[in-house]
Amino acid sequence: MNTIPITINDKKLDVDPAKTILEVCRENDIEILTMCHLKGIIDIGACRLCLVEIEGINKLLSACTTKVAANMVVKTSTERIKKYQRITAELFFAERNHVCSVCVANGKCELQQLGYKVEMDHIRYPHLFPHCEVDTSHPWYVMDHNRCIMCTRCVRVCNEVEGAHNWDVMNRGHQVRIISDFNTPWGESITCTSCGKCLHACPTGAIWPKAIVQGQLEKKPEIISELMEKRKMKL
Amino acid sequence: MNRQELQALAGKAKGKHEQFKHKICVCCGASCISSGSEEVLKKLQEEIKTRGLENEVEVIPSGCMGPCNQGPLMKYLPEQTIYQKVDCNNITAIVQSQLIEKKPIEELLLFADSREKPFVNSNEDPFFKRQMKIALKDCGDINPENIEDYLAAGGYRALEKAFFLLSPEEVIAEVKQSRMRGRGGAGYPTGLKWETVYKYVSDQKYVICNGDEGDPGAFMDRSVLEGNPHRVLEGMVIAGYAVGSSKGYAYIRGEYPLAIKRFELAIKQATKLGLLGKNILGSNFSFDIEVRIGAGAFVCGEETALIASIEGKRGTPRPRPPFPAEAGLWGKPTLINNVETFAGIAPIITNGGEWYSETGTPKSAGTKVFALAGKIKYSGLIEVPMGTTLREIVFDIGGGVQNGGDFKAAQTGGPSGGCIPAEHLDVKMDYESLISLGSIMGSGGLIIMDKSSDMVDVARYFMEFCMDESCGKCVPCRVGTKMMHDLLQKICDNKGTQIDLDRLEELAVYVKETSLCGLGASAPNPLLSTLRHFRKEYENRIMNHQ
Numbered sequence: 078m079n080t081i082p083i084t085i086n087d088k089k090l091d092v093d094p095a096k097t098i099l100e101v102c103r104e105n106d107i108e109i110l111t112m113c114h115l116k117g118i119i120d121i122g123a124c125r126l127c128l129v130e131i132e133g134i135n136k137l138l139s140a141c142t143t144k145v146a147a148n149m150v151v152k153t154s155t156e157r158i159k160k161y162q163r164i165t166a167e168l169f170f171a172e173r174n175h176v177c178s179v180c181v182a183n184g185k186c187e188l189q190q191l192g193y194k195v196e197m198d199h200i201r202y203p204h205l206f207p208h209c210e211v212d213t214s215h216p217w218y219v220m221d222h223n224r225c226i227m228c229t230r231c232v233r234v235c236n237e238v239e240g241a242h243n244w245d246v247m248n249r250g251h252q253v254r255i256i257s258d259f260n261t262p263w264g265e266s267i268t269c270t271s272c273g274k275c276l277h278a279c280p281t282g283a284i285w286p287k288a289i290v291q292g293q294l295e296k297k298p299e300i301i302s303e304l305m306e307k308r309k310m311k312l
Numbered sequence: 313m314n315r316q317e318l319q320a321l322a323g324k325a326k327g328k329h330e331q332f333k334h335k336i337c338v339c340c341g342a343s344c345i346s347s348g349s350e351e352v353l354k355k356l357q358e359e360i361k362t363r364g365l366e367n368e369v370e371v372i373p374s375g376c377m378g379p380c381n382q383g384p385l386m387k388y389l390p391e392q393t394i395y396q397k398v399d400c401n402n403i404t405a406i407v408q409s410q411l412i413e414k415k416p417i418e419e420l421l422l423f424a425d426s427r428e429k430p431f432v433n434s435n436e437d438p439f440f441k442r443q444m445k446i447a448l449k450d451c452g453d454i455n456p457e458n459i460e461d462y463l464a465a466g467g468y469r470a471l472e473k474a475f476f477l478l479s480p481e482e483v484i485a486e487v488k489q490s491r492m493r494g495r496g497g498a499g500y501p502t503g504l505k506w507e508t509v510y511k512y513v514s515d516q517k518y519v520i521c522n523g524d525e526g527d528p529g530a531f532m533d534r535s536v537l538e539g540n541p542h543r544v545l546e547g548m549v550i551a552g553y554a555v556g557s558s559k560g561y562a563y564i565r566g567e568y569p570l571a572i573k574r575f576e577l578a579i580k581q582a583t584k585l586g587l588l589g590k591n592i593l594g595s596n597f598s599f600d601i602e603v604r605i606g607a608g609a610f611v612c613g614e615e616t617a618l619i620a621s622i623e624g625k626r627g628t629p630r631p632r633p634p635f636p637a638e639a640g641l642w643g644k645p646t647l648i649n650n651v652e653t654f655a656g657i658a659p660i661i662t663n664g665g666e667w668y669s670e671t672g673t674p675k676s677a678g679t680k681v682f683a684l685a686g687k688i689k690y691s692g693l694i695e696v697p698m699g700t701t702l703r704e705i706v707f708d709i710g711g712g713v714q715n716g717g718d719f720k721a722a723q724t725g726g727p728s729g730g731c732i733p734a735e736h737l738d739v740k741m742d743y744e745s746l747i748s749l750g751s752i753m754g755s756g757g758l759i760i761m762d763k764s765s766d767m768v769d770v771a772r773y774f775m776e777f778c779m780d781e782s783c784g785k786c787v788p789c790r791v792g793t794k795m796m797h798d799l800l801q802k803i804c805d806n807k808g809t810q811i812d813l814d815r816l817e818e819l820a821v822y823v824k825e826t827s828l829c830g831l832g833a834s835a836p837n838p839l840l841s842t843l844r845h846f847r848k849e850y851e852n853r854i855m856n857h858q
Binding site: 121122123124125128136137138139142143144157160161164165168169171172201202203205227229245246248249250251252253 | 609611626630631633779780781782783784785786787788790791792793794795798815818819822825826827828
């Protein structure tokens with residue numbers, strides 16, 4: 078296999094040129110924070126947590142969507158990047174109504190983990206406290222928009238892996254919401270196959286199975302990645 | 313139609329116009345139509361007919377002439393006499409004295425109510441004298457709905473020259489030599505972009521014309537599309553020839569029904585004459601254009617969001633790289649340029665790149681169309697060489713601030729731009745100078761503000777715009793613009809504190825540096841530039857609550 082030399086955080090590496098910066102970092106135990114990334118589905122660079130500094134490029138680029146190039150010099154955790162990650166985390170928490178203590182995902186939530194990782198001891202921005210619906214119309218599952226961070230992992234999993242395209246996005250700006258079909262209750266969806274992949278893809282407690290209580294949610298986002306690996310091998 | 317037939321048709325069209333002694337243009341741009349120019353046109357045609365002058369005088373509906381707030385406008389050629397605010401009741405009098413007695417009615421001439429002595433030849437009026445029209449040439453002099461008018465004015469000659477005398481490489485070389493930069497706002501060198509798309513090998517490439525002009529107060533692209541659609545079309549076909557594409561899309565915002573109608577008509581007419589479609593002018597080059605209508609999202613002016621929209625997806629941007637030149641529409645190499653950029657192509661091909669590069673400044677060549685709006689005496693559409701100072705635009709062309717007020721600031725680049733204060737009135741209007749002041753050229757919106765404008769409120773207004781228009785995909789733009797807007801609202805309500813101001817500044821830099829696309833990255837510009845030039849107003853709000 079042809080490899081190209083790149084440098085990440087002063088570490089010299091020889092890597093596969095078809096890979097993204099994020100893939101290379103994950104393979105080499107270089108930590109990059111992500112929220113909208115889920116291995117196996119198409120990356121969209123939306124959460125902006127994986128931004129990295131690349132020498133010679135004056136913009137910060139998202140590691141999940143940027144392919145490595147020969148002699149690229151990447152920095153993943155400068156003071157500037159750390160500062161921005163912390164602001165992003167704070168904005169996530171301030172945007173909707175995240176109350177960990179009563180959440181099904183407490184202890185297993187990727188957003189909560191992010192808060193710890195960026196050492197978010199408090200939130201400096203006023204909470205927006207938007208009015209958000211809780212959709213319990215599905216016989217097995219619940220969609221709680223209060224806990225949604227608009228990573229759209231559910232949308233992509235439903236579309237790319239299950240092929241159902243039950244989920245989509247409506248509205249613009251801070252009023253965006255995940256919708257089922259054309260904004261009808263989830264339980265009335267004519268596209269949902271009730272496969273449950275969105276549950277596992279969701280990084281927070283926004284989508285969860287009924288009949289569980291606080292902290293009991295078991296999420297396995299890795300099953301999506303494994304599934305896609307197996308499919309790739311079959312091809 | 314082949315090359316000889318095109319030349320014959322152009323000659324015939326020209327001859328037809330030369331039969332007439334006079335030509336009267338009635339502006340039928342969206343602005344003049346809204347003040348009743350269609351009735352004026354009808355009445356004028358009747359008047360000419362009743363007087364039996366129809367073989368001497370040609371009456372046509374034309375595109376925008378420039379001074380939009382004086383409409384409906386009526387121009388007499390070859391005298392270049394413009395009458396303003398024409399209504400159906402004074403047409404008989406104007407025709408009588410202008411055409412028969414050869415004595416223009418002074419009190420009805422353009423700017424008669426504000427100039428000591430209005431100019432009979434409008435080209436001598438400072439509003440026009442300081443201008444230089446390249447992209448807007450013929451706009452206001454020809455009937456945009458008649459391809460023969462465009463042919464008579466030398467239209468499609470550039471296309472003919474490109475096809476039969478130049479290779480695609482030579483066309484690109486001319487555009488590169490012109491040093492033209494993208495007129496959509498970012499100012500990327502046009503020739504370089506063309507060359508990049510040209511170099512990618514692909515079975516299919518696309519050319520897209522970005523007509524999704526969304527900046528508040530901007531109407532350059534609308535006027536070009538309404539006033540001279542064939543010019544844009546010609547530019548697109550030449551671009552297709554140069555980069556090796558056979559399919560073009562014109563993405564025009566739905567709020568511009570007249571522009572859409574006229575551009576679609578232009579496509580129809582050009583196709584009929586064989587200037588579009590298979591084997592254009594008998595050559596082996598084929599090119600088609602399809603119009604796509606925007607549904608009202610500002611973010612669709614961003615190139616990757618626009619591409620997603622054409623593909624039928626939700627109009628949200630995606631990270632670059634890869635740039636559209638490499639992987640654009642349906643993953644194919646795509647050339648995407650603004651309306652005004654395409655409008656500048658034909659003159660570059662006809663007169664050569666060197667000719668174009670002689671105008672303007674060393675780094676910003678050519679001319680730029682601006683939409684003058686706000687508290688300015690003569691608002692409207694102007695085109696000036698790059699490097700013209702803001703002072704010249706505001707005071708010489710625009711006649712200064714309305715009602716003799718004092719100039720406070722000029723806002724350039726719409727919600728992505730910034731404010732330029734009075735002490736920088738002598739700034740040259742080119743890409744670099746505006747960036748050095750914390751603003752941007754943008755697409756050409758130029759809003760003039762007087763002392764009555766509250767700069768904190770101006771920043772709040774533009775932030776509200778960006779907050780509403782953010783697509784909601786990335787966190788900094790989705791939540792950051794909302795936070796910044798709320799903080800600005802708090803300061804406007806005299807409830808702000810110094811901490812709010814610090815948070816605001818921190819957020820502004822964060823959103824600018826981390827946003828996914830240009831909308832978010834430039835959304836803090838109005839805030840940052842007002843903070844830079846009018847910080848006192850923010851502090852006054854916080855400290856003294858006034």
